[in-house]
Amino acid sequence: MTKSHIKVTINGKPVEALVEPRTLLIHFLREQQNLTGAHIGCDTGHCGACTVDMDDMSVKSCMTFAIQADGARITTIEGVANPDGTLSALQEGFRMMHGLQCGYCTPGMILRAHRLLQENPNPTEDEIRTGIAGNLCRCTGYVNIVRAIQYAAAKINGTPFQEAAE
Amino acid sequence: MNEQVKIDIDRAERTEKLQGMGCKRKRVEDVRFTQGKGSYVDDLKLPGMLFGDFVRSPHAHARIVSIDTSRAKALPGVVAVLTAADLKPLGLHYMPTLAGDVQAVLADEKVLFQNQEVAFVIAEDRYIASDATELVEVVYEALPCIVDPFKAMLPDAPILREDIKDKMVGAHGPRKHPNHIFEWQIGDKQATDDVFARADVTIKEMLVDHRTHPSPLETCQSVASFDKVKGELTLWGTFQAPHVIRTVVSLISGLPEHKIHVIAPDIGGGFGNKVGAYAGYVCSVVGSIVLGVPVKWVEDRMENLSTTSFARDYHMTTELAATKDGKILGMRVHVLADHGAFDACADPSKWPAGFMNICTGSYDIPVAHLVVDGVYTNKASGGVAYRCSFRVTEAVFAIERAIEVLAQKLGMDAAELRMKNFIRAEQFPYHSALGWEYDSGDYHMAMQKAMDAIGYKALRAEQAEKREAFKRGETRELMGIGISFFTEIVGAGPAKNCDILGIAMFDSAEIRIHPTGSVIARMGTKSQGQGHETTYAQIIATELGIPADDIMIEEGNTDTAPYGLGTYGSRSTPVAGAATAVAARKIKAKAQMIAAHMLEVHEGDLEWDIDRFRVKGLPEKFKTMKEIAWSAYNAPPPNLEPGLEAVNYYEPPNMTYPFGAYFCVMDIDVDTGVAKTRRFYALDDCGTRINPMIIEGQVHGGLTEAFACAMGQEIRYDDMGNVMGASFMDFFLPTAVETPKWETDFTVTPSPHHPIGAKGVGESPHVGGVPCFSNAVNDAYAFLGAGHIQMPHDAWRLWQVGERLGLHG
CATH class of the missing domain: 3.30.365.10 (Aldehyde oxidase/xanthine dehydrogenase, molybdopterin binding domain)
Structure with a gap:
């Protein structure tokens, strides 16, 4: 199959590649760029495990062709940590609040939460729940994911976060 | 200082x-x-690795007339196409199941369920493999199929398993019909029948724990890499039981066990889905042995939901006998178990119906009798323990629904009826009528703590008011209070009664x-x-x-x-x-x-x-x-x-018996059938607590899966055996929006036989949660004379209940 030339900025680094027109962005990232953090969970765009950030929008990379990313800026979970290598507020929040178990939905969930907090730095619980409704988690029951995002929002905003009593 | x-x-x-x-x-x-x-299986990338994909049957039951792989093989990038004809000379077209049956790896002569594996295409990348599956031409001759398990043993039912049709004794005893797998019974039939003949009050209800699927976010997958020089196989896979997989691969392939290296890397959720051995694993292994290069197999979601295992599909005729003041005297259960096309239940080998005999629950029931009949149908095989010990969700659902039906018949409060019949703290270790020795518990204390925490009395008073208001036409909302008090049986198990393929469950x-x-x-x-x-x-x-x-x-x-x-x-x-x-x-x-x-x-x-x-x-x-x-x-x-x-x-001396008291408060809009969970309170006793944070997380997750099962999740088939809705478009997985907020609590009753007193917790919330939700829905409609309402309780079905009861004006 003929291949097309694309230029993408991934986690701040310019990348050029040849892709088939039908190559999905998720496969391009995972198999051609070795960025295996984003996962495939459903093939139908429902689970959000493949979520990445593309040009300041959350995008399900299993519903996007790589060729559609030509010229785009993409952030994946591999590009989320602080420049000094420490965990970002969201990554730390997920760990501190036990917002993950098997870890399979986590990269997509964190990328989605990242965009949510960019759009709404101080979301209510309901706003968080609605905001992550495109991302499924089978392990946590979401309670601690909500707490993790609240933790991160507080940390980013410099406001106090009260851990819920057990 | x-x-x-x-x-x-x-x-x-x-x-x-x-x-x-x-x-x-x-x-x-x-x-x-x-x-x-x-590092999950699909992250693995090996030099020269090929990709496998399946050609699957569109029919639920059909004879394979011919398979033509020539066009697929001619596609550039396709390396091989395997069919049963290739596997037969190697004796690999069937593999043994954990339940003592055999299962087709690639369909031989006929297919027995929709999406059954017919051919395995191996190609240079996953896109080409997928293209090539479309080019394999299979001619089928459709056969009449069986979808309803109640029709499986009719005299004129089509015979499904022709490979074993003359084998009238199966792995678990005599078979009554070519579509019958086993009859398993336990308990004292005579004594139980006598109690029922004399009892003041009896109830009998057909309780269906419907077919569903564990559906972890990561599907089943494997990478096999065979080194022809060393004669060694390395197999990476989504294995909840890697050592058992190594033994099974050795038995199937004939490779010595020390030359098989099985690696289960990080696993993206299991919930029972990843216990069994699947055709994809075997085909990746065979592909790698034949071709000498690594072969990867990754399921897509539709394949996962429609082929690798299912859970439940238990049709339980449940009876209780009691005195008129509410002392339960006996329990009688008959289960029709739909096992699909092959008996591939992931149970300890001697337990064809798992630990269904925990169905006397948390109650001191003097006599009981349980019969389980397993049958073949034209559906996917499996019968895995979806976030529970073997068939324990089914068992707990049976007793916890039945006791509510009894309470209603007696005109007694459902919590009071439970309190009256609980095994008392001083009765432990308690020997149940169906053969288990419960290790420890204090059920009365746990129940009281839960009732106090939820404010049970006030909730019943509010409900009574709401019912009156509903009758007066002042509200269109029904309030349901769900209760469940479960006893789990986990930690299999003692060698005296638990093994898998002969290996004791240490x-x-x-x-x-x-x-x-x-x-x-x-x-x-x-x-x-x-x-x-x-x-x-x-x-x-x-x-x-x-x-x-x-x-x-x-x-x-x-x-x-x-x-x-x-x-x-x-x-x-x-x-x-x-x-x-x-x-x-x-x-x-x-x-x-x-x-x-x-x-x-x-x-x-x-x-x-x-x-x-x-x-x-x-x-x-x-x-x-x-x-x-x-x-x-x-x-x-x-x-x-x-x-x-x-x-x-x-080797554990006994199982452990975690327990808990759950309460659910639900409000249902009678006109739309939309049910809202107002509160859900879960008290768990898992003995000694190792990490309270992780325990709480396990409870949250288990409750969410219970909510899904009870309130909408289902693998449904139409009359032709077409699996309906095997994608996340239709299969209900709750998002953060639908999922209720969970309140957790605990008591601690250590297990006396465990070195640190811990009992296990990961599955309790699922086991206890399913009946709790169903009881809440049933309780909401009970005063309107609804009778038992079957799960799942999605809005469409609840709307239909309103319609049936003439509530929509």
Whole structure:
């Protein structure tokens, strides 16, 4: 199959590649760029495990062709940590609040939460729940994911976060 | 500051440093998972690796007239296409199941369920493999199919399993019909029938625990790599039980077990889906052996939902007999179990219906009788324990729904009826009518605590008012109060009654202390998100006085880990957790000898103090475990071998019996059928608590899966055997929006036979949650004369209930 030339900025680094027109962005990232953090969970765009950030929008990379990313800026979970290598507020929040178990939905969930907090730095619980409704988690029951995002929002905003009593 | 305060502070500081049992230690795993550095099967990339994909049957039941693979093979990039004809000479077209049946790897002569594997295409990349599956031409001759299990044993029913049609004795005894798998019964039939004949009150209800699927977010997948020169196979896969998989692969392939290396890397959730052996695993192995290069197989979601396992599909005719004042006298249950096309239930081998005989629940029921008939239908095979011990969700659903039906008939409060019939604390260890020995419990205390916490009396008063208001036409909302009091049976199990393919269901731990006092420990289990790397280290930290951060836990590599039966049925803590404690105690015993030598005292003069052995009465004379570790390698006592390590294979003396009291308050809009969970309160007793943070997380997750099962999740078939809705478009997985908010609570009743008293918790919330939701829905409609309403309770079905009752005007 003929291949097309694309230029993408991934986690701040310019990348050029040849892709088939039908190559999905998720496969391009995972198999051609070795960025295996984003996962495939459903093939139908429902689970959000493949979520990445593309040009300041959350995008399900299993519903996007790589060729559609030509010229785009993409952030994946591999590009989320602080420049000094420490965990970002969201990554730390997920760990501190036990917002993950098997870890399979986590990269997509964190990328989605990242965009949510960019759009709404101080979301209510309901706003968080609605905001992550495109991302499924089978392990946590979401309670601690909500707490993790609240933790991160507080940390980013410099406001106090009260851990819920057990 | 006085001396005692100083000592107390010192001890508290040393204890905290360990991050041992009982503390909310943050998870070790999360550092990699939050950075996208987990390593799951599909992340694996090997030089020359090929991709496999299946050609699947569009029919539920059909004869295969011909298969033409020529066009597929001609597609550039296609390397091979395997069919049953290729596997037959190798004897690999069928594989043994855990339940004593065989299962087709690639369909031989006919297909028995929709999406059954017919051919396996191997190509250079996954896109080409997928293209090529479309080019394999299969001619089918459709046959009449059986979807309804109640029609499976009719005299004129089509015979499904022609391969075993003359075999009238199966793995579990005589078969009554070519579509019959087994009849399993337990209990005293005569005594039970006598009680029912004499009882004041009896109830009988057909309770359906419908077919569903565990659906972890990561599907089933494998990579097989066969080294032709060494004759060795390495198999990476989504395996909840890697050691069992190695044994099964050895039995199937004829490769010696020591030349098979099975590796289960990080697993993206299991919930029972990843216990069994599937055609994809076998085909990737065969592909790699034939071609000499690695072959990867990755299921897509539709394949996952429609082929690799299902859960439930139990049709339970449940009866209770009681006195008129509510003392339960007996229980009688008949189950029609739909096992699909092959009996591939993942149960201990001698238990064709799992532990369904836990169905007497938390109640002191003097006599009971249970019969389970398993039948073949044209549906996917499986019957896995979806977030529960074997058939325990089914059993608990039966008793917890039945007791509510009885309460209604008696005109008694459902909580009061439970209280009246609970096994009393002093009756433990309790021998149930169907053969189990419950280890420990205090059900009355747990129930009372839960009722107080939820404000039970006030809720019933509110409900009574609401019902009156509804009758007066002032509200269109129905209020339901769901209760469930469950007893689980987990931690399989004792060798006397639990084995898989003849291997006793022990589990194992191997702990090795390094000279500098850090530790590596390896287990026979395999985490799929439960946080084993965190919690096992906490057990060792407390037992050996070494900080958990200095302890590395490793699982999933059969070359390095001791043999174990894996993680499912909440068995990791009850079995491997026990092995961990016992292995640690062996090390501690040796450490005591070394410490005595170092301190030049008798062993009996030493006592353990958090992280050290000290001389009794002389607390300033001590040796820490770290110092002892160095000495173990550097200067062990004469006549004692150097080193500090131990292994334990733990065969549990009994199962453990976690329990809990759950309450759900639900409001249902009678006109739309939309049900809203106002509150859900879950009190769990899992014995000793190793990490409260992880326990709470497990409860949240289990409740969410219970909510899904009860309120909408289903694998449904039409009359032609077409699987309806095998994608996340239709299969209900709750998002953060629908999922209720969970309130958790606990009591602690340690298991008397477990070294640290822990019982296991991962599955309790699912087991207890399903009936709790269903009871809430049923309770909402009960005063309108609805009768038993079957699950799942999605809005469409609840709207239909309103319609049937004439509530829509």
